[in-house]
Amino acid sequence: MGIEHKTRTQLVAEAIREKILSGEIKAGEPLRQAALAEELNVSRIPVREALLQLEAEGLVNFEAHKGATATMLSADQIDEIFDLRALLEAELLRHSIVNLTPRDLLEAEAILYDLEEATAAGDTQLATGKLNAEFHVKLYSKANRPQTAELVAMYGKNSERYVRMHILLAGGIKTAPEEHRTLLEFCKAKDVNAACDFLKKHITGAKDDIKNLLVKMEQNQ
Amino acid sequence: MGIEHKTRTQLVAEAIREKILSGEIKAGEPLRQAALAEELNVSRIPVREALLQLEAEGLVNFEAHKGATATMLSADQIDEIFDLRALLEAELLRHSIVNLTPRDLLEAEAILYDLEEATAAGDTQLATGKLNAEFHVKLYSKANRPQTAELVAMYGKNSERYVRMHILLAGGIKTAPEEHRTLLEFCKAKDVNAACDFLKKHITGAKDDIKNLLVKMEQNQ
DNA sequence: ATATTTAATATTGTATACAATTAAATATTG
DNA sequence: CAATATTTAATTGTATACAATATTAAATAT
Incomplete structure (x- = not known):
């Protein structure tokens, strides 16, 4: 019954997910890795990995070299x-x-x-x-x-x-x-x-x- | 009509995906990041990101601190x-x-x-x-x-x-x-x-x- | 000998640093 | 002035280095 050891990537994913679901980050808005990293006090690596997870969940679009945006559903x-x-x-x-x-x-x-x-x-x-x-x-x-x-x-x-x-x-x-x-x-x-x-x-x-x-x-x- | 500039992560994902689909990597087999990185001549970062993508596709199980394995479907x-x-x-x-x-x-x-x-x-x-x-x-x-x-x-x-x-x-x-x-x-x-x-x-x-x-x-x- | 700690090793997770690419700003030319 | 190069800055992609965790091996106790 160990203490749950959440990885930074998971914590970051939760934080960004909530921002999107709550509307704090609006659909279509770009998600800058550096800004998120600084805000959440982590490096860009866990931010990138979290963004990839969120893309799989359909909450984020991740385009190579162009960055991630919150998905905007038509x-x-x-x-x-x-x-x-x-x-x-x-x-x-x-x-x-x-x-x-x-x-x-x-x-x-x-x-x-x-x-x-x-x-x-x-x-x-x-x-x-x-x-x-x-x-x-x-x-x-x-x-x-x-x-x-x-x-x-x-x-x-x-x-x-x-x-x-x-x-x-x-x-x-x-x-x-x-x-x-x-x-x-x-x-x-x-x-x-x-x-x-x-x-x-x-x-x-x-x-x-x-x-x-x-x-x-x-x-x- | 630019040359397609595939990112290393994408190339690695394709390589591992084919290994799994072809059976070269069997279901349940662990996927060591360092080994894959060396074999494909990249660092572990794109390997990790590729594994996350493959997890979203259902081909890989990724457990924190324990590593990734090819999914074994019952x-x-x-x-x-x-x-x-x-x-x-x-x-x-x-x-x-x-x-x-x-x-x-x-x-x-x-x-x-x-x-x-x-x-x-x-x-x-x-x-x-x-x-x-x-x-x-x-x-x-x-x-x-x-x-x-x-x-x-x-x-x-x-x-x-x-x-x-x-x-x-x-x-x-x-x-x-x-x-x-x-x-x-x-x-x-x-x-x-x-x-x-x-x-x-x-x-x-x-x-x-x-x-x-x-x-x-x-x-x- | 078996079970339980402790130490050593292997492996994953993440920060930092640098390279590659794209977007923006400035300069150049017709 | 418009359109196109050229440079600069911003941003992403990836390698390296180190920290945290898990696994294995060795040591100790029962």
Whole structure:
């Protein structure tokens, strides 16, 4: 049970990732190695390695000799990412549902309870962010599809900043709380097809909401 | 039209990638930075960066302080990867079919012709490798889904060594050539659902073939 | 002899220094 | 003045050197 010995590269990656997701570093903005290195009190080597990792996560574009920039997703790319999420998350759910125990379903319901309470309290940040993710992860938890789950996590992270932005600009996503409850009921009933179809629509709905905003922003520039 | 100035990191990545795909570096084998650096006449820095890239491609596992190893895919992981490919490639085809021009279909048929000739000549390496990939790529070429295509390319690369190995050990994949022709006919007829369903079965069939071999190999160890 | 420390070695992680490339600024020419 | 060279500065890419960690070998204790 040793102390976790995080490498500098990992710490730097976390720092830059958060800067991008929080919007402190805006999409398209160049990421200067020297500046980041100085700010984080490390040499450029771990910064470079962190940037490479973040490129693999889709948060950064790294072009040889030209440097790294935070990725700027066009409306089309957002569109595609959310389609991918719908496809992959439905696949996870399909494999998970049959293995979900009554215990799992109760835990999901407990999260849903918190989520509804947060929504009622007006905490859209918490509701659409952490709790929403927890609920979904719980439903997928018995899929036994680690690589698919990793992909889903990656795309989730990549969408996160746009969701956050959307919350800020549009005052939260209109995802009706009942949608989550409907999804849970389908899972309880072990109605695989209904649950997966509904999940796809659920994700696609969020997409349309965000995409509209993105299109407007692109026009304004 | 400048001379392509490939960075050392890119060259090293290509070299190591080929070593892994060709089987020169076996799955599970450790990749010593110093040894690779000396062999390729570079310092350890580009080697490290190349290893990070290859990790993103799924060809390498990189653990802090312990070093990198060529990924060893279990039968379960192969299973999941091929399921993912079936899902994603069907998605690409679904979006591409409607945009495929008669010209595209003729080009696909030309590749298929070469493929059948190679098969007849007994060149399973060429037929199941390059030409097979070309045929599929042609069918997906009008999908307009760059990120999905990138994923498919990645998983394709990751499966490649197992396909190669299978060809060596089992004398080629039994994928009936008629399967490709059937798929092409569905595309010509613009029968989206039939084509996608058939494609999924086509990929899943290849999976079962390879998986059987993998299971045997795991038992032998 | 086996288990547990301690020392030695090998290997990875990171800072510094320098080389290569690109972008910006200045000079040059039609 | 516009367009093109030429120089300068900024930035990235990579080698070398050293620090931190993990692995192996030796030493000690049980």
